[in-house]
Amino acid sequence: MKVAAFEVKDYELKDFERAKAYGLDISLYADNLSDENIEWVKGCEGITTLGFSDLSAPMIKKLSDAGVKYIATRTVGFNHIDLAACKKYGVRVSNAYYEPYNVADFAVMLMLMLLRKAKISVCRALVNDFSLDGMCGREMRNLTVGVIGAGKIGRAVIGNLQGFGCKILAYDPYAKDHADGAEFVDLETIYRESDIITLHVPLTQSNHHMIDGAAIEKMKDGVLIINTARGGLIDTDALITALENEKVGGAGLDTIEAEDGVAHIDLRARIVNKRDIFYLKQFPNVIFTSHYAFFTEEATSAMVECGLKSLAFFGEGKDNPFEINF
Known part of the structure; x- marks a missing residue:
């Protein structure tokens, strides 16, 4: 499955190397997803982001129109995603898990x-x-x-x-x-x-x-x-x-x-x-402090891992324990 990853940080690069092991053809971008770079999702079934990309209702529609079926946020919280729009356009969503x-x-x-x-x-x-x-x-x-x-x-x-x-x-x-x-x-x-x-x-x-x-x-x-x-x-x-x-x-x-x-x-x-x-x-x-209570080596690795696993589960039609039900 072809995937576009947004908001990719330097500390995540090593963990994203595991994408191939999950059967994902992934392109990595440091930028937040926005109207200016929506074309980067062309041909992608899935995307993964952190918490600052535009995932508002208008963007969800554009993603759906572009063929995106899955969003895997590499965050535990998901209030940055318009879930009502995802439901309307049939886009499935997952979040991340790390030890607390x-x-x-x-x-x-x-x-x-x-x-x-x-x-x-x-x-x-x-x-x-x-x-x-x-x-x-x-x-x-x-x-x-x-x-x-x-x-x-x-x-x-x-x-x-x-x-x-x-x-x-x-x-x-x-x-x-x-x-x-x-x-x-x-x-x-x-x-x-x-x-x-x-x-x-x-x-x-x-x-x-x-x-x-x-x-x-x-x-x-x-x-x-x-x-x-x-x-x-x-x-x-x-x-x-x-x-x-x-x-x-x-x-x-x-x-x-x-x-x-x-x-x-x-x-x-x-x-x-x-x-x-x-x-x-x-x-x-x-x-x-700068919203970094989560920020440990263990957690950031787990967040990427959850994103990759979720997209693989979605693509393979398997049950996804990280999927958000709405």
């Missing part, structure tokens, strides 16, 4: 960095300020952590947290069974009782801005909020307001809803029209 420990470890790291005021310490050290004024932190063992989403990543977070001796609450209306080490409660209890709230759910229409002003008002004063999932889960304006009035005591954000055109791009010599991001960065109690 990379994101789970990163989430706990952000918690610890906020609790111990690591951002302030590092910034001070850069200018030879080694004072302890304002640096007193808190210990995890005395706190309650609320985990929203108890899928693979959420459960890995729960497993990590058990070693710290903290109380762990979890909320997941879709969980088939309860993870050991956590008390499953409703969302209101998570908001009311948690010192730290960490998000581990996919972004859907129903949970967009689930952390909004009303939700934040229900939380403890000084709550810490961690987001290594999807930026759209948090209403950025509401978060900024809550940081300004100190209702929220800190935030660890690996993703933010305004990150398109920023994430994974070197912008040092460019003017960036993303005021929310740059305003959030100036808070001493906000740690903002």
